Amino acid sequence: MTRKPLPGDIPPGFVESRTRGPFSTHNGPFFHKVEGDRFWHGLFVTARHCNSRGRLHGGMMTTFADGLMATAVARANKVTAVTINLNCNICAAADIGDWLEGTAHQTGLNDGFAFVEAEARVGENIIFNASGVFRLLEERG
Structure with missing residues (x-):
């Protein structure tokens, strides 16, 4: 499918991200x-x-995983962070027309490093799971 998704294609509650x-x-x-x-x-x-x-x-799965994990770290710590390590385990395929949905959570924080896990699904099928390490950044004035 090459068309832009229509509002009816997107599940309720989701809005387009405009601050990436x-x-x-x-x-x-x-x-x-x-x-x-x-x-x-x-x-x-x-x-x-x-x-x-x-x-x-x-590569798109890994991009999606990185965004999930960075969001989890930012929400947990209220600062930005950079990816230090990312591991993505591809479990199944997703096809054109599928809705891929995922979330992540921070599992630990030590000396300015955040540890994170993510998972994405199409329906009930796990497409990938991922883990990562992020370095918290000091806010610049």
Whole structure:
């Protein structure tokens, strides 16, 4: 599917993310939903996100995982952070037209390093899980 997702394609509660950096904006559109202290990111898989077989590209999965984990760290610590390490375990394929949805949570914090885990699904199927380490950054004035 190469068309832009229509409002009816996006699950209720999700809105388009408009405050991402240039790389993520170029590779989106991404969506998000927040309920209390929980959050989710979503992506409507289009042809531009896929490999030559019409399946979600592993690099796109890793991009999505990085965004999930960075959001979890930012929400937990109220500061920005940079990725130090990212491991992504691809469990299944996602196809053009699928709605990919994921979340993440910080599992630990030690000496300015945050440890994070993420998971993304299409429906009930786990597409990938990921873990990462992020370095918290001091806010610049």
